[in-house]
Amino acid sequence: MLFMFIQVACDLYLPTITSDLVDKGIVLKDLSTIWHDGAYMLGVAAIGLLAAAGNVYFASTQAMQVGEKLRQQVYHRVLRFSSKEINDFGDSSLITRSTNDIVQIQNVMVQVLRMMLQSPIMLVAACVLAYIREPRLTQVFLISLPILAVVVIIVMYFAVPLFKSIQKKTDRINLIFREGLTGVRVIRAFREEGREQERFKRANRDYTQTGIKAFTLVSFLFPVMTLILSLTNVGIILLGSQLIANMTMQVGNLIAFMTYATQIMISFMMLSMIFVFVPRASASAARVNAVLEKTISVADVPQDDQVKVDPHAPASLDFNKVNFRYQGAEKLALHNLNFKVRAGQTLAIIGGTGSGKSTLVNLIPRLFDIESGQITINGQPVKKLSQNDLHQLISITQQKAVLFTGTIRSNLQFGNENATDDEMWHALGIAQAADFVKKAGGLDAPVEQNGTNFSGGQRQRLAQSLGQSSSRHPSTSLMIPSPHWTSRPMPNSGWPCGMIPRFSRQLRSLLPNGFPQWLMRT
Structure with missing residues (x-):
């Protein structure tokens, strides 16, 4: 948490330094101010870099430790299962839940620990600072942010069910592959290699097609967000240039506002990606939780x-x-x-x-x-x-x-x-x-x-x-x-x-x- 707040503070402070450097240094051709503010920017950027590295390290460590404990709990729980519970889940599904599903939880947890708190804080703080810097330019966000929100909601609506389907299709592939390994002698003895290959091919194709649909939808977000960000900057420049021409705003303020605008849009993009991938991890978490909370039919009496x-x-x-x-x-x-x-x-x-x-x-x-x-x-x-x-x-x-x-x-x-x-x-x-x-x-x-x-x-x-x-x-x-x-x-x-x-x-x-x-x- 400390590293995250330091990183956010440094990122939000840099536009202010940039504005002073432009207005007091470059415009006035004051070399001492340029050198002073430039060195100051480097120092703040270095501190932000170190804080970001610390944030990533501790987020990754925490996520890996959670994954380790989850795998241990799942393994310990499965060892207590009777044959009935094992048959209820199936061998291939239990393997997938203890490996792939927990990896999905780990990966999303890293992103959540890094961005779930950082993105909202950055988004709100950048909006406030941008409004303080130049209220007249904030009207651009009234158009771009709602459009971006609608795009994210549409993508989530179609992508989340596909990610849940991917988990089930992963179980299916593991089941067929496991059956092929354990029954390879029988398959060869009856010359059924072609049939088994075709069965695996169908399951693999089904998984691939579902994955292509899901990740195509998610990938669609990036160019759309980039386009909206670019159009937002164009709108800020057009409106800001008029204010500068009318001598009602300085160039440094425009540059600082554009930096805040970029931070706002990136924070919104990061937050949107979390809302896209969290449902995928929630499907994995539900599958893992089903193992941990499964009632054991053969249990000791009190x-x-x-x-x-x-x-x-x-x-x-x-x-x-x-x-x-x-x-x-x-x-x-x-x-x-x-x-x-x-x-x-x-x-x-x-x-x-x-x-x-x-x-x-x-x-x-x-x-x-x-x-x-x-x-x-x-x-x-x-x-x-x-x-x-x-x-x-x-x-x-x-x-x-x-x-x-x-x-x-x-x-x-x-x-x-x-x-x-x-x-x-x-x-x-x-x-x-x-x-x-x-x-x-x-x-x-x-x-x-x-x-x-x-x-x-x-x-x-x-x-x-x-x-x-x-x-x-x-x-x-x-x-x-x-x-x-x-x-x-x-x-x-x-x-x-x-x-x-x-x-x-x-x-x-x-x-x-x-x-x-x-x-x-x-």
């Missing part, structure tokens, strides 16, 4: 109502009349599901594709909430456990292999950051992964994004799987093997004939006594 699991209680898992349906679905995905598993038991749930095996497993760690019924672990309802405590009790191996960039060690420590090397090697041995891990360079072998430097079978053994989940020693293990986990040999599956029985026996050797095991076969 702390006073939470319960703790007795570590000495017999391990158990009960489903009692459980019903579940996905959002918007007419039929239940799971209907009146009842079963009990006690300590030391192994349960395999077998069914065809779409029969609800993965859905069942996802209900236990509360990735979704059930519609009715009750799920209990060790005798306690999962809804009354804090999610942190619940996830400490459960180790889940999903069907899709997920590896994070880093090392094998860092991936294994997702389950237990304090796991020792011996524990990790033991877990890898159980997962039949120790041999290829040793060949890759041991626990510190690098893991690329999504584990692309490993084969599918190797990723299945590593990624958030037996090596990670077994090293936590939870009380319940949930496994959703991929479709190639069968008792018959399958080429390139990574799980040869007879692996399941041997795998189950080795799993028991790793887990503590009284450990209920799950093997969900798809």
Whole structure:
């Protein structure tokens, strides 16, 4: 704020010095006045330059810090989302909101901090000083400013909806691009490259055409404003020359008034541009705010109502009349599901594709909430456990292999950051992964994004799987093997004939006594 006021004061004071230099120095041919006022102008201009630099620096710093905090809040919020909230937004939309939308907010915030206060102050102060300097010339503004205001309103009326549409079309492009990356093998296998390219081309063309319309409208402002400013100066010169010819006004006053007129028009232009771009940022802010204010469907009960699991209680898992349906679905995905598993038991749930095996497993760690019924672990309802405590009790191996960039060690420590090397090697041995891990360079072998430097079978053994989940020693293990986990040999599956029985026996050797095991076969 201080730097901004100094900058505005310097800019407004310069026309006064210019007027004195012309009237008392140039007109009277007084070299000492010319040198004195010239040096004075340089000093004031230098101070204004430094103040402007400080204003830009602090505005940029503040905007970047706000962006940093917003990204952190969005990321933290998304990590708390259940699968329902993630599905509501979509992966591509969440990525766009945490990147492009926040960048839009940052960019506009820089302009707002620099110009939102500076422009009105400059506009009002320049109008007052111009009127004090020469009231007779201010009638020119009665024509130019209303015309400029009408142009800005018209542009805003048509441009704001287009900017909102651009944000949605950005989501669409990200969605198609993301689908192309994740499904590239399927696309190539079915020779659908042409169709996918055409789909992306249509979305890209739609985005481009909307962007051209929006930015053409905004760009239209600059030549129109320049034209109005030029015509304003022409009107001031025509009217001022008559006053000078009649000896009722000095040349210095005309020059100072023209400078004030330029400052008035530029301030109005800057203010107009803010009103054009703020709606675009407001659309982005609304999208980011929707993430931050999204009601989380799977939330902890109040702390006073939470319960703790007795570590000495017999391990158990009960489903009692459980019903579940996905959002918007007419039929239940799971209907009146009842079963009990006690300590030391192994349960395999077998069914065809779409029969609800993965859905069942996802209900236990509360990735979704059930519609009715009750799920209990060790005798306690999962809804009354804090999610942190619940996830400490459960180790889940999903069907899709997920590896994070880093090392094998860092991936294994997702389950237990304090796991020792011996524990990790033991877990890898159980997962039949120790041999290829040793060949890759041991626990510190690098893991690329999504584990692309490993084969599918190797990723299945590593990624958030037996090596990670077994090293936590939870009380319940949930496994959703991929479709190639069968008792018959399958080429390139990574799980040869007879692996399941041997795998189950080795799993028991790793887990503590009284450990209920799950093997969900798809």
